[in-house]
Amino acid sequence: MTTFLFRLFYNHAITGPLSRQHFSAGDAPEPRNSLLRARILEVDKQQQGNITIYKGFKPFRGYGKVIGGWSFAIDITKPKELGGKCSRFKVHEMRDYVRHQVEALEWLGLTVEERIFVSGRDVSDGGTFIGQDGRPRATIAGREMRNLLSEPDNRARPYTVIRLLGWDGELALTIFLRFVIVKRNLFIEASHSILTPLRDSFRRHDQVKRVEGWQGYLSLALRSIRLFSRPLSGFSHLGERRDDRRALVGVADRFTGSDFDYGASFSAREWASDERYQRYFQKLDSEMYTKVVEQRIFDALVQFLDERHIDTGELVQRQTTILNNGVMVTGNGSINAENVAGGAGAHAGHGGQKGGGQPNGT
Incomplete structure (x- = not known):
């Protein structure tokens, strides 16, 4: 009887208030457990910050798979006209200009x-x-932030993060831009990451039908007659409470040593992503919006340097090369792209599945 009532309540919950048509995250009740409430507040605080502390080798943790990128350096002491004089600028001025244009x-x-x-x-x-x-900070501001934005060789790297959410949040394309002035050269770097839609296994509850009528109740009752089903399931809540307490105790009390890695090694959204697109138009939109954003970035760079009487001939050539690189759309839902470098001495990122997000309302 207990199993039957549990399954009936479970069925009515996922086909009622938890269904796609009725669920609202804003109306979700708070956990009764005070430790879980504190943990949710901490997670929300971290989400609002501007620091990413990553674990391992890959820095863009949580943004999906890195699918490509480009980088190049140009001489910012070369005047537009013979005998002309270039105007000097700070790297944060270019960063702000590009951000506002995008x-x-x-x-x-x-x-x-x-x-x-x-x-x-x-x-x-x-x-x-x-x-x-002893916990990692979520936000850095003021003079500390300005110093990090202007420091070219620090291990903490500043990026302008451009993100496009599309298909009701199913796709998320992110472009990471970095600007560095090294003596007479301006170095520009871009990396692209993609979060694809959730795997189908996370949508199975959308297909559950509500139990109604005597036949439905009888079928559910027969399925509930399973002796000793998961006999130890009652202890799972004790394990969850133990894990919650461990997560909320001070980091400094649990770890010592200078070699401890404070970085995050796991992203639930990234882990749940599918290996490919689920709609043909997702592939087409990803390439279109990537090109539009990159076009705006390069236009902003050319305008910014033109205003300071800096020669932009090499930049325009590299813009053409990058924006017109070959892309092949395959039939299995993935996109293979040839990553390009922007000219002599430039570097191209490693290729892979290519894709992106489509903004809503377009």
Whole structure:
């Protein structure tokens, strides 16, 4: 009887208030467990920050698979006209100009932010990125942020993060931009990441039908007659409470040593992503919006340098090469692209599945 009532309640919950048609995250009740409530508040705080402390080798943790990129360097002391004089500028001036030009697209689903990426092995207690409680900080601001944005050789790397959400959040394309002035050269780097839709296994509850009528109740009752089904399931809640307590205790109380990695090694959204697109138009939209954003970036760069009487001939040539690289759309839902470098001495990122997000409302 207990199993039957549990399954009946479960069925009515996922076909009622938890169904796709009725569920709203804003109306979700708070957990009764005080530890879980505190944990949710901590997660929300971290989501609003501007620091990413990653674990392992790959820095763009949580943004999906890196699908390509490009980089190049140009001489910013070469005047546009013979005998002319170039105007000097700070790297944050170019960063702000490009960011504002991209934001001017005014697409629903487009966000642009400045974010710091640092390895969890390059932070330490009492430093810039670890708070007094021994936990990684979520946000850095003021003079500390300005110093990191202008520091070209620091292990903590600043990026302008351009993100496009499309298909009701099913797709998320992210472009990471970095600008560095090294003596007489301006170095520009871009990396692309994609979060694809959730795997079908996470949608199986959308197909569950509500139990109704005597035949439905009888079928559910027969399925509930299973002796000793998961006899130890009652102890799972004790394990969850233990894990919650461990997660909420002070980091400094549990770990010592300078080699501890504070970085995050897991992203639930990234883990749940499918290996390919689920709609043909997702593939087409990804390439279109990637090109539009990159076109806006290059136009902003050319305008910014023109205003300072810096020769942009090499930049325009590399823009053409990057924007017109060959792309092949295959029949299995993936996109294979040839990553390109922007000219002599430039570097191209590793290729893979190519894709992106489509902003809503287009």
